[in-house]
Amino acid sequence: MTNFHLKNLLIVLGLASINITITSYASDSNVIMITPVKATINTNTSKLSPALVNDLKRLGIKVNSVSNNVTSGLKELITDKGVMYISADGKYLIKGSVIEIKSRTNITTNAIKQLRAEAVSKNHDSTIIYKSPSEKFSVTIFTDITCGYCRKLHHEIDDYLAAGVTIRYMAYPRYGLKGSGFSNLANIWCSDDPQKALTAAKLNKGKHIKPVENCKSPVKAHYNAGKSFGIRGTPAIILDDGTLIAGYKSAPALLSILKKSANKLQ
Template identity: 45%
Template sequence: MKKLCTALLLALPSMSLLAAPAALPVEPKLAQQLAELGLKPTSVANSPVPGLLQVFTDRGLFFASADGQYLIQGEVFDLKNKVHINEEVMKPMRLAGVKKMAASAIEFKAKNEKFAVTVFTDTDCGYCRKLHSEMQDYLDAGITVRYLAYPRGGENSQTFSTLESIWCSKDKQGAMNKAKSGSEVSVAKCDTNVAAQYHMGQSFGISGTPALVLPDGSLIPGYQPAAALAAALTQLAKR
């Protein structure tokens, strides 16, 4: 399913057919039902799908019936207009989020930058390490990589502590290089927003790493080779 959604994301044209809907009050009944599922709604609006609300939560986007009886989690496509509904709804939220966190991202900057992507990463993730081991390929392709933290095991995991140490390090790039190669990172303590980065990733609907946020706010779940990513970014820039 992940491969299908990624393929559709890259194949469908980016079409701004969705006007930003007016925010609606969160009905107490719906809020209560979501709370019972461990979800906290942050905003509610009418969705492009007749009869369904789009509900933004701390764990991503859901769709719900107006009476709150039905809750839907999954990808929704408008086949007539060739629009990936979830992506069009989430793009502006992701862009606003990564912009807010930009100052705290660990950046590997391309000398001849053509594109910049934000990558939610976990130091113990195999494909995150693979991506990082090919960093020079991305830089040579003109792709700047900006890392944000997404410890898959949560805030009580060893990975979370490692990520905090990286973000507290004087040499953040060097610490990231060490961690991604499997070496131990010196413990460092400071005030970081690693937890805020993680929670933001959850609100984007991210559940695995690496997760790539493209310049238009699109999300690609999973590793992408430099050549494939450069091709996708070039295609995106032409739209």
């Protein structure tokens, strides 16, 4: 498979070889609606062959985990490019949302939420934390010191803490892993007092950040984690259940969202 480009469109090639029912809707080319039926393909194993792993690598896709919990005939791939699906015979790759028709459950959305929650938990120890003295909720925020709304949010940090919301920051250099945006964030995370360094950087728009020799920061890991589940801008707020809140939210607005989310779990 050469000159293959991943797009935010559903890619389905020759799915007649898979015994599932697919209904596509012109109003949303990013969705596949699936009714599970009895399949003729053996999907007992959730592993991919080494040859298939190499084929995906050549497409620029690194597979982190594989599961068969979607429907007969498809494997769910958790990759560094997000959630994808592959036919059981390994011939066809699908990028798009899978919805179980009877329950109207968006299986892909749930998978991405779980991916976010796991990634945030995995990187918990490398976040910069501003802890509320009266903590009721906590959120993880992907941030960048070049982002105006990130600075606005941080200028109001005391409002969030007073509302009982602990803020954990992960780094997301919006312009990628090169240049001053990346190096400045790395130096902040490597500083003797990252919390103080981050606050100072946001107050002075990233100027006068002190370089740290032999800096081994988690910024690359944070960036790759965010990119894998669709972070495209900052601030990006992740709730503990993996829900993504894109963009700036004031302390009262965020607190309202958190309360509603907590009520749904009860």
